């Protein structure tokens with residue numbers, strides 16, 4: 001009788017363990033990787049770069065191999081950061097003829113650029129219940145646990161990005177992707193930033209690498225037209 005009870009109990013324990021591990025295994029499988037970015041989307045991003053604020057229109061277009069950040073600095077100028085997957089990036093303003101052309105070996109972010117990130121659990125961010133990941137001490141990324149849309153990400157540098165809109169499938173017309181003519185005019189500066197590009201710990205992340213951005217923008221002299229080719 002006692003033996004019978006004992007073995008029933010043990011079977012019960014065993015079943016519970018099996019069910020629990022199946023459940024946990026399933027949960028883990030769902031959350032180990034952030035959802036890949038859609039091949040085309042438009043997002044309005046509210047960005048705080050160590051206290052300096054900007055609203056960025058992000059047009060991500062992997063299908064056509066291009067990425068556009070239109071950056072409105074608070075009460076400041078509007079910077080156009082146009083990146084092609086062949087490695088060419090243009091940084092320009094339209095209020096004055098200023099353009100900087102750069103080459104990155106890595107191209108634009110791939111849709112699965114967050115693959116390999118470490119899952120850290122769930123957390124409320126900006127009022128949304130999110131799954132949290134961290135990738136190589138470089139970025140902390142938060143995705144809505146229910147809709148799987150990105151909500152927020154933060155770089156080790158302190159730059160934080162809040163996703164205000166996320167329109168999957170939205171595409172900017174081709175004509176808008178044409179860099180102004182003065183981007184092709186002159187060949188002035190020679191500054192090869194390839195080595196620094198490689199220093200980015202996330203492959204394909206170079207164009208948005210914050211350290212890089214800082215350098216870029218601080219080196220953006222009025223009246224200067226740089227052309228940087230490899």
Ligand SMILES: *[C@@H]1O[C@H](CO)[C@@H](O)[C@H](O)[C@H]1NC(C)=O
Pocket residue numbers: 048049050051052053158
């Ligand atoms: C921007 O970030 C800084 C920290 O880098 C913080 O002190 C400040 O409150 C933030 N400002 C806004 C408007 O979010």
Ligand SMILES: *[C@@H]1O[C@H](CO)[C@@H](O)[C@H](O)[C@H]1NC(C)=O
Pocket residue numbers: 084086087088
């Ligand atoms: C990359 O593509 C853009 C847009 O078509 C073009 O303007 C640029 O010259 C290309 N760069 C290279 C290195 O081919």
